[in-house]
Structure formats: C-alpha cells, structure tokens
Amino acid sequence: xxxxxLTIFPGYFSGPLETSLVATAxxxxxVDIRVHDLRDWTTxxxxxxxxxxxxxxxxxxxxxxxLVAAAESVWNDVPPGTQVAPPQxxxxxxxxxxxxxTPRGRTLTQALVRELAEEERLVLLCGRYEGIDxxxxxxxxxxxxxxxxxxxxxGEVAAxxxxxxxxxxxxxxxxxxxxxxxESFEQGLLEHPxxxxxxxxxxxxxxxxxxxGDHGAIAAWRAERALERTRQVRxxxxxxGGT
Ligand code: SAM
Numbered sequence: 418x419x420x421x422x423l424t425i426f427p428g429y430f431s432g433p434l435e436t437s438l439v440a441t442a443x444x445x446x447x448v449d450i451r452v453h454d455l456r457d458w459t460t461x462x463x464x465x466x467x468x469x470x471x472x473x474x475x476x477x478x479x480x481x482x483x484l485v486a487a488a489e490s491v492w493n494d495v496p497p498g499t500q501v502a503p504p505q506x507x508x509x510x511x512x513x514x515x516x517x518x519t520p521r522g523r524t525l526t527q528a529l530v531r532e533l534a535e536e537e538r539l540v541l542l543c544g545r546y547e548g549i550d551x552x553x554x555x556x557x558x559x560x561x562x563x564x565x566x567x568x569x570x571x572g573e574v575a576a577x578x579x580x581x582x583x584x585x586x587x588x589x590x591x592x593x594x595x596x597x598x599x600e601s602f603e604q605g606l607l608e609h610p611x612x613x614x615x616x617x618x619x620x621x622x623x624x625x626x627x628x629x630g631d632h633g634a635i636a637a638w639r640a641e642r643a644l645e646r647t648r649q650v651r652x653x654x655x656x657x658g659g660t
C-alpha cells in the first residue's frame with residue numbers, strides 16, 4: 418500500500434512515521450508513506466496556502482488552487498508545477514481514495530479503517546486554519562473523515578490516527594494476526610480486560626480463572642467481561658436492546 422500525506426507541517430509526521438510498527442512496515446516495504454509539503458505547490462513569493470474568506474469572518478481559508486494542484490501531482494506522481502491535463506485527470510485509472518480530514522466528515526470507525534486498508538493507495542489531506550475552500554471538497558476529496566466530535570488545530574493528528582489504524586491491519590504488520598480480529602469494535606464489542614504479572618498488586622488480584630489453564634472457561638470469562646464492559650461504557654454498540 419502507498420499512503421501520501423499532504424500537509425503544511427511535514428515535520429509533524431517524523432515522530433509517528435519513525436516509531437514502532439509503522440516504521441517497521443515501511444522498512445520492510447509493506448507500506449510506502451510519502452509526506453508532501455503543500456507549500457511546494459504555491460506560486461507566490463510568500464508561499465501562501467491560505468487567504469481571507471469571501472464574505473468576511475474570522476480566520477483564513479486554505480486555497481483550493483494550491484490544494485487541487487497538489488492532489489493532481491500526487492495522484493499522477495509528477496513534481497509540483499507540472500500541469501495535469503485534462504484537470505483532475507489521473508493517468509492509468511481512477512483517482513486514489515483521497516481523504517479530506519474535517520470535523521464534518523464521516524466518523525472514523527474500525528469498519529471504515531478496514532475499508533481504507535483494502536485500498537492500494539490512500540491520499541490524506543490535512544487542513545489547517547478556519548477551513549478549506551469548498552472546491553477542494555468538490556474537486557479532490559473522495560471521502561471526508563472526522564476523528565470525532567471535537568475540533569483539532571489541524572488534520573495532522575487525524576491523519577496520523579488513520580495511518581496507525583490502517584497500517585496495523587496490513588498483512589504481516591501484527592505479529593499475531595488474531596489480535597486484529599479479537600480487538601475492540603471488531604466483534605461489535607469492547608475488548609475484555611487484560612492482566613500480566615504480578616498476580617497481586619496492592620490488593621488487586623488477577624482473576625483466578627485466567628490462571629486456571631482452562632481455555633474454555635477463560636474464553637467464556639472474557640466474552641462475559643467484554644459484554645459487561647460494552648454494556649456499561651458503550652451500550653450504543655449493542656444496538657437498541659443493549660444485548
Ligand atoms: N472551522 C472548522 C470547523 O468548525 O469545522 C475547524 C477547522 S480546524 C481549526 C482546522 C483543520 O483541522 C480542519 O480543516 C481539519 O483538517 C482538521 N480537523 C479539526 N478537527 C478535526 C476532526 N475532528 N477530525 C478531522 N480533522 C479535523
């Protein structure tokens with residue numbers, strides 16, 4: 418899989434992309450992640466990616482001409498400044514799945530992550546400032562995705578969340594493929610509690626059943642705890658009856 422990240426803060430991604438399994442997945446060729454500085458597509462001497470809003474109001478708006486040109490270059494793998502003809506054309510096929518990070522988007526869920534992980538290419542476009550010119554939504558985005566009902570300063574955290582969630586589902590990234598299947602949200606439930614050594618800590622003891630060696634009893638205990646926790650914390654996951 419290839420993931421392209423478009424941002425005005427390329428340095429932001431050095432930590433997330435150079436850490437743990439995301440770094441390993443790049444090193445072994447499972448994923449090819451490329452970070453692009455949106456300012457490389459600006460044409461003025463100030464390298465402006467934003468301008469004041471038509472109609473007035475607070476804050477600046479990200480410019481559609483810059484973002485559309487950047488997306489076209491990345492889709493076609495051509496350097497900044499190369500004209501793509503006809504506009505929005507993608508050589509060799511349909512445009513890659515291009516996700517605009519925005520609070521108004523579809524909320525990121527494990528189901529959506531699974532869907533994105535099936536793609537050969539993903540392009541993630543990070544906003545900043547007050548907003549993004551609406552024409553970027555119209556001309557570039559195949560998807561609008563939000564990481565929750567709150568407002569971040571920019572789309573970089575949201576894009577990093579998508580990268581982590583998607584990359585860990587790629588074949589070979591998790592040591593034990595089962596762990597991706599048994600996790601929170603995969604079965605419509607939150608995950609059961611985990612314990613490791615020591616057996617006792619400040620009066621809190623690891624449940625007896627987990628030390629019993631009885632795999633059937635352990636599986637039953639975990640299923641009950643997962644259901645109980647989901648009922649307590651996220652009954653919405655269980656549907657109207659809460660069962
Ligand atoms: N004025 C916008 C609004 O009210 O929806 C918020 C703009 S926010 C300060 C700047 C950028 O951060 C957005 O364009 C988007 O790319 C990103 N962003 C903020 N919150 C987000 C969220 N919950 N999910 C995804 N991206 C988000």
